[in-house]
Amino acid sequence: MLMKKRKMNRKLNFNAGPGALPAEVLQQAAAAVVEYNNSGLSILEISHRGTAFANIIEESKQLVRELCELDEDYEILWMHGGGRMQFCMIPMNFLGKDDFAGYIDSDHWSHSAMEYAKFYGNVQVLASSADDRYNHLPSWPEFIPAHLSYLHYTSNNTIYGSQWQTVPKCNVPLIADMSSDIFCSKRDYKNCDMFYAAVQKNVGAAGVTLVVIRKDMLQRIKRSLPSMLDYKAQANENSILNTAPVFAIYTALLTLRWTKAQGIDSLEKENRQKAHILYEEVERNSLFNLYVQNKEDRSLMNVCFTAIDPATEKGFLKFCEERNISGVKGHRSLGGFRVSLYNAVTMQATEQLVTAMKEYEHSVSI
Ligand code: PMP
Numbered sequence: 001m002l003m004k005k006r007k008m009n010r011k012l013n014f015n016a017g018p019g020a021l022p023a024e025v026l027q028q029a030a031a032a033v034v035e036y037n038n039s040g041l042s043i044l045e046i047s048h049r050g051t052a053f054a055n056i057i058e059e060s061k062q063l064v065r066e067l068c069e070l071d072e073d074y075e076i077l078w079m080h081g082g083g084r085m086q087f088c089m090i091p092m093n094f095l096g097k098d099d100f101a102g103y104i105d106s107d108h109w110s111h112s113a114m115e116y117a118k119f120y121g122n123v124q125v126l127a128s129s130a131d132d133r134y135n136h137l138p139s140w141p142e143f144i145p146a147h148l149s150y151l152h153y154t155s156n157n158t159i160y161g162s163q164w165q166t167v168p169k170c171n172v173p174l175i176a177d178m179s180s181d182i183f184c185s186k187r188d189y190k191n192c193d194m195f196y197a198a199v200q201k202n203v204g205a206a207g208v209t210l211v212v213i214r215k216d217m218l219q220r221i222k223r224s225l226p227s228m229l230d231y232k233a234q235a236n237e238n239s240i241l242n243t244a245p246v247f248a249i250y251t252a253l254l255t256l257r258w259t260k261a262q263g264i265d266s267l268e269k270e271n272r273q274k275a276h277i278l279y280e281e282v283e284r285n286s287l288f289n290l291y292v293q294n295k296e297d298r299s300l301m302n303v304c305f306t307a308i309d310p311a312t313e314k315g316f317l318k319f320c321e322e323r324n325i326s327g328v329k330g331h332r333s334l335g336g337f338r339v340s341l342y343n344a345v346t347m348q349a350t351e352q353l354v355t356a357m358k359e360y361e362h363s364v365s366i
Contacts, residue, residue: 151170
């Protein structure tokens, strides 16, 4: 035994990312840190070039294909550098100096992706809700110019709490940042030529990014790049061009197994129920104001709201803290509250939060 066991007082976790992970994933990951699969070694000690890790990579790729209903014409890559590295690599690979890429500007993250692209080529903003501080989704563009090298959008806007529920079909290569809503619902992943997710929300522990890319996209790479930044070189080396983040990929595999065991359909059903009771409460509660008013724009994953009377903001955070509820403080650019309802957040946890909101309202009005 390496350490003394202490009973943990586990909090309800509504953090935006790193976010909640399923309890069994945490237990399995912890066990593998002590010893991986009766190998006499910790998962932290195995070689990224050995058979054990090759099997982890293989199974993880198969699970991603299965969960997204994709076949072999897509490459599944595990990449370094988080979501932001993808903001760089996409234009590096697919946007020539004199070319244009389309961007949908719906939140801080999509805006940031667009700013990175400007280092490598030209950007055309096809829709934006920036003028309204992203409190709704912009209208999806009716016309997408055929000359664009690609169109980039963010399927779920983590900071402001809006989401595109379906993946549109597109006449130019469509690239989606799905960092905060991948696997939250059934969707047409095939409509994307590439999608990616920094895993620390619905897929695992920070340290790796899932990139899914149609193989024919690899023929469109626009410039000669150092191999680490080149999707084709990464695909050729099966994501182990350099030392892969073995533990982060293993934790992602555990989460993918859990996701498959739940089934996307039942996760979606529960995600809709969790979001429904929380939105209903925010709208009913006399203390709070919902940030995204359009019902059809609201995110299933991140529910953002503010205190009508700013004096109650600190009070509610303290009230939550006292009840073991963590992670409800809003992003620094918006303030207020943000509750993230990722796949691993249970209905029961959501109900407890809703109860706390009612009790807080009652305590304030006494
Ligand atoms: N895209 C989205 C939608 C995000 O929510 C985030 C981070 N929360 C990022 C990109 C950036 O990811 P990272 O911090 O891994 O660079």
